[in-house]
Amino acid sequence: MSNIRNEDLKIVVVDDSDFSRNSLITILEKNGFNVVGQASSANDAVPLLVTGANVFLVDIVMPEVSGLELAKMLTENGKDIKIIMMSSLNMESIIIESISNGAIDFLTKPFGEQDLIRSLEKIEIEMEKDN
Numbered sequence: 001m002s003n004i005r006n007e008d009l010k011i012v013v014v015d016d017s018d019f020s021r022n023s024l025i026t027i028l029e030k031n032g033f034n035v036v037g038q039a040s041s042a043n044d045a046v047p048l049l050v051t052g053a054n055v056f057l058v059d060i061v062m063p064e065v066s067g068l069e070l071a072k073m074l075t076e077n078g079k080d081i082k083i084i085m086m087s088s089l090n091m092e093s094i095i096i097e098s099i100s101n102g103a104i105d106f107l108t109k110p111f112g113e114q115d116l117i118r119s120l121e122k123i124e125i126e127m128e129k130d131n
Contacts, residue, residue, distance in 0.1 A: 005034065027113050
């Protein structure tokens with residue numbers, strides 16, 4: 001895929017780790033993706049829907065409200081939100097719960113840059129088909 005990214009793809013990164021969040025944003029921006037917001041908690045992520053965000057990269061293990069609960073909240077709002085869950089927990093039950101809560105992909109930490117890019121490129125291809 002070319003370095004020209006679909007401008008309609010608006011990404012929010014949600015992770016309670018500043019290091020992880022900043023690393024992801026650096027990778028995304030370096031690869032031409034449009035990051036419209038970031039949050040260190042699920043509660044801070046929900047208001048970012050007003051940015052027009054349609055892709056959320058969500059860590060599962062976060063204080064107060066888990067990424068799984070956030071995924072459920074995002075999909076219940078009625079907008080077409082694509083969610084990619086991220087976690088070092090690589091248990092089948094967690095992956096199944098992620099998908100049942102609305103995630104379209106699951107990345108096991110630590111994952112490589114190309115794993116993240118491929119996951120987002122699938123969303124780009126899907127969006128191009130829908131247009």
